[in-house]
Amino acid sequence: MQALNDLLAFQKDTEALAQVSGRLSWDQETMMPRGAGHQRGEETAALESVLHARRTDPRLGDWLAACEGQEMSQADAAKLRLIRRSYERSVKIPERLAVELARVTSLAQGQWAEAREKDDFAAFAPVLSRVIALRQEEGAALAGEGTPYDALIADYEPGTTAAELGAIFDAMRPRLVDLRARVLEKPAPKGAEGSFDEAAQMALTREIALAFGYDLNRGRIDKAVHPFSSGSGDDVRITTRTNPEDPFNSLYSTIHETGHACYEQNIDRSYALSPLGQGVSMGVHESQSRIYENQLGRSRAFTGWLFDRFRRAYGDFGIDTPEAFYAAVNRVQKDFIRTEADELQYNLHIMLRFDLEQQLIGGTLQVGDLEEAWNTRFAADFGYAVPKPSLGCLQDVHWSLGLFGYFPTYALGNVYAGCLHEALRADLPDLDASLAQGITTPATDWLRDNLQRHGGLREPRDTITHACGKAPDAEPLLRYIETKFSEIYYL
Amino acid sequence: MQALNDLLAFQKDTEALAQVSGRLSWDQETMMPRGAGHQRGEETAALESVLHARRTDPRLGDWLAACEGQEMSQADAAKLRLIRRSYERSVKIPERLAVELARVTSLAQGQWAEAREKDDFAAFAPVLSRVIALRQEEGAALAGEGTPYDALIADYEPGTTAAELGAIFDAMRPRLVDLRARVLEKPAPKGAEGSFDEAAQMALTREIALAFGYDLNRGRIDKAVHPFSSGSGDDVRITTRTNPEDPFNSLYSTIHETGHACYEQNIDRSYALSPLGQGVSMGVHESQSRIYENQLGRSRAFTGWLFDRFRRAYGDFGIDTPEAFYAAVNRVQKDFIRTEADELQYNLHIMLRFDLEQQLIGGTLQVGDLEEAWNTRFAADFGYAVPKPSLGCLQDVHWSLGLFGYFPTYALGNVYAGCLHEALRADLPDLDASLAQGITTPATDWLRDNLQRHGGLREPRDTITHACGKAPDAEPLLRYIETKFSEIYYL
Structure with a gap:
């Protein structure tokens, strides 16, 4: 001993x-x-x-x-x-x-x-x-x-391989490419209009972080150029940014970081300062940030409540009904930038990077050919050309930091979020009634009890399996995306 | 090598x-x-x-x-x-x-x-x-x-002993006790009146810190319960606090911390992250904070400029002339608390602690007798009784932290500041003309060039000797205090 x-x-x-x-x-x-x-x-x-x-x-x-x-x-x-x-x-x-x-x-x-x-x-x-x-x-x-x-x-992401990830992504890609093409034929929903006071955005940001269970006694919210979450245990801080023309960016990046932060804050206190005292992997971490941001934060029920909150905070902002608000926060647009992508297109951005970085590390793609390879693949998946590298292969900091193998965990996190969402909805048939009042507790308590509190106790994939009662796969996420966007876009 | x-x-x-x-x-x-x-x-x-x-x-x-x-x-x-x-x-x-x-x-x-x-x-x-x-x-x-x-x-304070310090303090004590008694027979100058906007205090604080040479590109100012300075080299931060009823507290504590911070910021860059890259001792550090705060910041010339700045910041605040303002920021009052003491009484507070802690460590005074010993000594030096221990032997955090031997460096810092002030005045006969315009640069440049930039190159006492051209003693400080308060109080 x-x-x-x-x-x-x-x-x-x-x-x-x-x-x-x-x-x-x-x-x-x-x-x-x-x-x-x-x-x-x-x-x-x-x-x-x-x-x-x-x-x-x-x-x-x-x-x-x-x-x-x-x-x-x-x-x-x-x-x-x-x-x-x-x-x-x-x-x-x-x-x-x-x-x-x-x-x-x-x-x-x-x-x-x-x-x-x-x-x-x-x-x-x-x-x-x-x-x-x-x-x-x-x-x-x-x-x-x-x-x-x-x-x-x-x-x-210990315990997974490129082959496993590739198999998941290969199954997803054609369905997402297809759905994307059909959605973009439809008229785009209207966005928010006007100027959005930054102090009001920060106040709303704080209110929403608290609504998702963030404990400010063991954290704090500051402004930074890039939103991030930092620290474990009793000192988990998040940052956000505001944009006077876009009230959604600060809001949803805060909910995203709140998901990461709540995972850390909710780990069993007895695991503090041990290898179990942090989120178990990047993929599982991302599943928490994404389910807070998307499956909960961008749900029809929650955005109904949020629409009302926006009206009180900003008055008239160019969107008149809860349904139009729901469509606006889920708007699918032709764009180039991963970090601003909607739920439908986000994973396509990841798959592109996954395939290219695998070739770079494997030596089958040379750096000199990277820009062309990126642009070719982008045109194939998104249907239009990248006009300049800042909108293409220069957009992300990751590769400069040597973070090869990191990108796929973002999409894996989405897959995990899909599984967790399916499982928690099955356990919480009345969840929408709470979300419609701005109350996320049934869902966040479920995530805390079934996943977050365990920290690093189990391997990443086993962590999801333990929470969901079955092994993860991509079907729940695909069904969720297909149903959601088919409805919003009347496909 | x-x-x-x-x-x-x-x-x-x-x-x-x-x-x-x-x-x-x-x-x-x-x-x-x-x-x-x-x-x-x-x-x-x-x-x-x-x-x-x-x-x-x-x-x-x-x-x-x-x-x-x-x-x-x-x-x-x-x-x-x-x-x-x-x-x-x-x-x-x-x-x-x-x-x-x-x-x-x-x-x-x-x-x-x-x-x-x-x-x-x-x-x-x-x-x-x-x-x-x-x-x-x-x-x-x-x-x-x-x-x-x-x-x-x-x-x-490497290189000094209790015997040396005791000899300095013994020579000072009777002159300060005597001056103190004579000053307190006179009517007290009027203080500032009214309510002082905290944002205006913070803005003024920042302006004054910059006026004393603080480099905000390598530092920052925040609020904290206790003002302090922290860090060396390129990252030297200070804190301050505001009191809506007292505009002088935040101002002078900021100038004090600016003195500490500028010492750190002005050390030769080639000494960074070496043992020479910090202030050489507590006493020399305190000489910088005190000379910024007192010999410069509370000088008649500088307070003349400051009076004008105060009028612009706060309008009418109950003090009508530069001379009354000078008297107000140098007011001597019957009080119990070291950290709020004026230049005249401050050293008496230190000597009391120095004598008692020497006996505590030497074993000739027991903790059970400390409160009575403190109160007896206070009555002897200050002329009135301590009503409760929070105004007496419980007022300072130092002993709880084990900081025995630290207190005397505060008074030694004042002695050093007296020597440095005498030397820089001799080199800068026109200093008051600058200070009267709020320009401290001739004095702060002198301190940087003759003392601060050398960091830990010489032993503490040699650092002062090198800057002043002669060995330090208490006479310059005593002459300065006696002259200043005799003038203000028409003795």
Whole structure:
């Protein structure tokens, strides 16, 4: 038992330091003085170096070996499984590679921002090639029996493979492409009109976050350029942004981040500062943010209540009925940008990236050919041409950061959200009556009790299976999307 | 050279982690959600444990030994001197004692706040006794040839002793007690009247901080319960508070913190994240905050400009002439609280604490007798009785935190400020003409060039000697105080 206690005590400090690192990132995006960037780089690097040393500390191996075969609780066994995975992974990556990756991606992020600004993919291509070479090397070091790309996916979504994801996506793609084409033949619903006071938007944002169960006693809401959620346990902060011409952006990005934040806040308190004390994977995390944002927040019942709330907050804003409001927040438009995509088109954006990044890491697509490959695929799935790279292959920061294997978890999160939504609707036949009054508690309580509180106790896929009572698949999401948009667009 | 490079690289990461720790404290006082306190305790403890391990890392001893006798720059030699001092000090303190001190002072801080709230010294006495016992043990472990109390002083003001400080203070005390008695026989100047808009106070606060040279590109100003300055180098933040009935409190506490912050911001950039990259001692730090606040900010010339600024900001506020304004911001009142004391009485508050804490650590005063000893001494120096412990021995947080040896650096800072003021006035005969226009640059540039930029290059006392061209003593401060208050009070 001594080894187990020592291991868990050591891990607790590592988790606490990881929280400190998260707090630093939050500060950097919200509070840090502009001129402090260089110094912050040094501070972050020092902390990351401490974390790396702890994650590869040889004592971890000794403790893990000493715990082998011991009787222990389900929670402790899960903690050990996650510590072992992290340790075995970390020691496979040479420190030189880790340092080089940190250095090159930090450089690449700046060059990406500049290239996007100037709409010049060629300016970004050389550093992207270096990022890819380093991640290929990392993937190869980690690969074991799978492919390098599978090894990278495991960073974000342990227990799945490109083959599994590809099979899911291949089944979805033709149905979404088809539905998209039929929807876009119809007239587009009217959007909101006028100017929307930013203080009123922030006030509404706060009210809605609370309505979805966000605990402000253990969190806070600030403005930032990009909305995000940060931290675990008792300190989970979210950010939002406001746009005076678009009241929906701040609202729905806040509901999205509230979903992420509530997942973290609702994890069993006894798991705090242990490997179980965070959301189990990116895909499961995204399932929470998306179900809050879409299946709940963009439902007909909830938007009925929201329409009334909007009228009180903004007066006349160019939309006259709850039904028109419902159509407006679910409007499908010809557009290029993933982060602004509706529920129908979003997954098509992901599949495009998934296929291309798999080829990039696999070496079957060269960076020099990426822009053309992107544009060709976009035209095939969306039906029109990308006019410039800032609306195409330069739109996302992810690849500059080396985040290959991350994109598919967004679509997987949607698939999971579809399953969870089907299951909770079956358990809560009267949910719409609550949502129509702005009350989300039956749904958010269901998610807390069946999924969120368990944190990292089970593997990602098992987490969904446990909550839904059956294994996840894409059918519920597809049915939900097809039904919803067929109704809104009178197909 | 390899040992020197390795040592300085290692130390750079330690300094960067210490900055992270400072950022966490700032967050805790300004931004942290209320419910995150317990978790933050774990995060802070994990980071402190990393810092403790680095400060006692045996490699430091090896590197220091390998560097012995090598040729190196003045700056590198100073860095090594400071690293050696920190290392030799840290390894003398058993880890058990360090952990116990952290645990007991964290407990004591809460009990102190409660006892002060309830005006019940007896409720605080037991935990204070434990804090004192631990600090006595620490002092004994560190003492070497000096006394345990001297060893504790060295934490805050290396190179001085209780005997030296006592000699300075003994020379000051009778002159201040006498002046104080004569001043308080005179009618008190009128204070500000009315209600002072908090947004206007914050705006003025910002303007004045900038006027004293604070660089907002490398800092920020927030509200907090207690004003403080935090961080070094490119990320130096200050806080302030506003009181709708008192426009002077937020103003002068901001100028005070600006003094601390400008010292940090003005240190030679090449010293960043090295042992030279922070203010050299508490006393020298306090000399900067006090000279900004008092010798400059409360000068007749500067308050003449400030009076005009106040009229524009607040309209009629019950003070009609620059001379009455000057008297108001320098008003001497019968009061009990150190932090609100004027320049004349402030040092008497410190001397009282210095004498009592020396006896507490020396074992000649028991905690059970502290309240009576405080009240007796207060009556002797101030001429009236302390009505309750929250206005007496429970007013300061310091002892609950174990900060014995810290108080005297406040008065030493005033003595240093007196010396620096004398020297800069000699170099800048026309300073008042600038101050009368709200321009502090000649004085703040002088302080930057002669003192601030050098950071930790020289020992504290040598830092003052270098700036002033002669060794510090209390005469300049006493002359300044006697002249100023004799004039204001027509003695």
